[in-house]
Amino acid sequence: MYAPLLAHIARYVTLTEAEANTLLSYLKPQTVARKEYVVTEGQVCLANYFVLRGCLRTYLLNEKGGEQTIQFGIENWWLTDYASLDNHAPSQFFIQAVENTEVVVFEKRVQEEVFSQVPKLERYFRIILQKSAAAALFRIKFLFSLSGEARYHHFNNAFPGFVQRVPQYMLASYLNFTPEFLSKIRAKVGHT
Amino acid sequence: MYAPLLAHIARYVTLTEAEANTLLSYLKPQTVARKEYVVTEGQVCLANYFVLRGCLRTYLLNEKGGEQTIQFGIENWWLTDYASLDNHAPSQFFIQAVENTEVVVFEKRVQEEVFSQVPKLERYFRIILQKSAAAALFRIKFLFSLSGEARYHHFNNAFPGFVQRVPQYMLASYLNFTPEFLSKIRAKVGHT
Numbered sequence: 001m002y003a004p005l006l007a008h009i010a011r012y013v014t015l016t017e018a019e020a021n022t023l024l025s026y027l028k029p030q031t032v033a034r035k036e037y038v039v040t041e042g043q044v045c046l047a048n049y050f051v052l053r054g055c056l057r058t059y060l061l062n063e064k065g066g067e068q069t070i071q072f073g074i075e076n077w078w079l080t081d082y083a084s085l086d087n088h089a090p091s092q093f094f095i096q097a098v099e100n101t102e103v104v105v106f107e108k109r110v111q112e113e114v115f116s117q118v119p120k121l122e123r124y125f126r127i128i129l130q131k132s133a134a135a136a137l138f139r140i141k142f143l144f145s146l147s148g149e150a151r152y153h154h155f156n157n158a159f160p161g162f163v164q165r166v167p168q169y170m171l172a173s174y175l176n177f178t179p180e181f182l183s184k185i186r187a188k189v190g191h192t
Numbered sequence: 193m194y195a196p197l198l199a200h201i202a203r204y205v206t207l208t209e210a211e212a213n214t215l216l217s218y219l220k221p222q223t224v225a226r227k228e229y230v231v232t233e234g235q236v237c238l239a240n241y242f243v244l245r246g247c248l249r250t251y252l253l254n255e256k257g258g259e260q261t262i263q264f265g266i267e268n269w270w271l272t273d274y275a276s277l278d279n280h281a282p283s284q285f286f287i288q289a290v291e292n293t294e295v296v297v298f299e300k301r302v303q304e305e306v307f308s309q310v311p312k313l314e315r316y317f318r319i320i321l322q323k324s325a326a327a328a329l330f331r332i333k334f335l336f337s338l339s340g341e342a343r344y345h346h347f348n349n350a351f352p353g354f355v356q357r358v359p360q361y362m363l364a365s366y367l368n369f370t371p372e373f374l375s376k377i378r379a380k381v382g383h384t
Contacts, residue, residue, distance in 0.1 A: 058329070062337040070332045083326035092333065115315070122314040123307070129321035134275035136328035137250070140262045141284065143335065144368065145254040176336065 001029060005050050005104050008076050012127045013120040022117050026110045032056070032097040039095040045084035047107045051077050054101025057170060058093050069174040072098070074162065078128065098166055148177040152185050193221060197242050197296050200268050204319045205312040214309050218302045224248070224289040231287040237276035239299045243269050246293025249362060250285050261366040264290070266354065270320065290358055340369040344377050 002024055009015060015023070032038055032054070039045045041061065049056060056079050058071035070093070073079030084091035085108050106114070115122055142151050152175055156163050163171060163186075172182040194216055201207060207215070224230055224246070231237045233253070241248060248271050250263035262285070265271030276283035277300050298306070307314055334343050344367055348355050355363060355378075364374040 060333055060337055063339075068336045070329065070336065081326075081329070082322045083330065086322055086326065093329070119311060119314075122311075122318050126314050126318040126321060129318060129325060130274045130278055132325055133321060133328070134273075134278065136325070136332075137262065137273070137285070138275065139332065140328075140335075141252055143332075144260045144262065145252055147255075 001052070001102075002027065002104060004052050004076060008050075009121075009124050013124045015118065015120060019118045019120065023114060023121065026106070026114050028105050028107075030103050030105050032101045032103060034097055034100050037094060037096050038103070039081055039084070039091050039093065041092060041094055042090045044088055045081040045091045045095070046109070047105045048078055048080040048085065048111075049073070049095070050104040050106065051075055051079065052102040052104060054103075055098040055165060056095055056101060056103070057098050057166075057174075058095050059170075059173075060093050067170070067173060069170045072162075072166070072174065074159070074165075098170065143176055148175065148181055149185050151175045151177075152182065193244070193294075194219065194296060196244050196268060200242075201313075201316050205316045207310065207312060211310045211312065215306060215313065218298070218306050220297050220299075222295050222297050224293045224295060226289055226292050229286060229288050230295070231273055231276070231283050231285065233284060233286055234282045236280055237273040237283045237287070238301070239297045240270050240272040240277065240303075241265070241287070242296040242298065243267050243271065244294040244296060246295075247290040247357060248287055248293060248295070249290050249358075249366075250287050251362075251365075252285050259362070259365060261362045264354075264358070264366065266351075266357075290362065335368055340367065340373055341377050343367045343369075344374065 005027075006015075006020055029052075030038075038047075038049055038056070051073050053075060056073040057069050058073075058079065058081070059067045059069045062068045071079065079095060081091045081093050081095065083089065142154060146154060152163075155175060168182050169179045172179040175182070197219075198207075198212055221244075222230075230239070230241055230248070243265050245267060248265040249261050250265075250271065250273070251259045251261045254260045263271065271287060273283045273285050273287065275281060334346060338346060344355075347367060360374050361371045364371040367374070
């Protein structure tokens with residue numbers, strides 16, 4: 001069941017069988033039913049989550065009490081709230097399953113032990129965090145420089161099929177426009 | 193001259209003197225005069241930059257040809273375009289000195305050699321990238337959920353004094369409002 005994670009790690013670093021087994025002995029699987037939470041606002045985030053199947057999202061409640069989705073995590077993505085995880089501070093976000101989701105749980109309390117036993121994982125996470133940093137910069141670029149319609153098409157091209165998987169209101173808030181605007185764009189391109 | 197970088201690294205990992213010397217043998221200092229660039233759009237970003245003194249910013253040109261600042265890097269911050277650096281792809285951004293700036297240049301072409309000789313640096317960058325990931329999430333949170341005025345006060349509290357260091361138009365675009373709006377807020381709190 002951990003095969004997708006091991007395959008993902010193998011893209012960046014080569015673990016021996018013993019190292020892979022050491023890592024796996026510290027991980028555990030978790031099933032998160034649709035709409036269930038792995039983190040809620042005010043609670044300390046205790047783990048980093050790797051999505052095996054399904055989809056998680058990070059959202060916040062804005063001043064008007066509306067849900068603002070700020071991050072999606074699909075298959076082969078790690079999702080967590082590093083601010084909460086690293087500082088053992090209450091999270092300012094919710095991390096919720098969009099679909100029935102299977103994750104691998106890498107708990108903070110075993111993190112240092114895992115890194116000291118399998119130092120190659122420092123490299124693996126360093127590399128995927130660089131990819132996240134690149135993605136975060138593009139995210140801000142698109143929010144600032146593209147029209148709403150261009151943001152939709154960019155996102156749809158980058159993650160084909162994904163726009164069909166999530167409720168419109170989540171996608172609309174992620175792309176920073178209204179659900180009505182999203183309906184209009186989708187009607188135009190024949191998606192509805 | 194590399195003392196601030198070594199002190200920054202020492203917050204997260206303990207290098208032996210030999211390891212520190214190995215690292216330093218691969219780095220070089222660079223002076224970037226105010227308004228000069230270390231990366232321009234269309235050019236491949238070749239290094240990661242650690243700010244010893246001064247300030248860099250990342251910006252893009254939006255559809256109207258306006259400069260949209262999306263990142264500042266002050267003392268003790270690393271700044272680069274990871275999308276360009278990691279993939280040897282043309283950058284979609286400009287990285288420019290806001291003030292006369294002294295940086296440490298960690299070139300991509302020596303990166304693998306440095307990491308293989310001083311593997312602890314994988315950990316150092318893994319940890320600071322987690323901090324960047326946390327900051328990026330808060331950045332998006334503030335853009336989405338706070339009013340313009342609240343964004344200004346938050347930023348001013350988080351980086352006291354910094355708002356006086358950069359031209360108003362850069363700060364306004366970073367906080368995603370107009371320079372006129374910024375003048376109004378600053379007048380209110382007696383900053384102008």
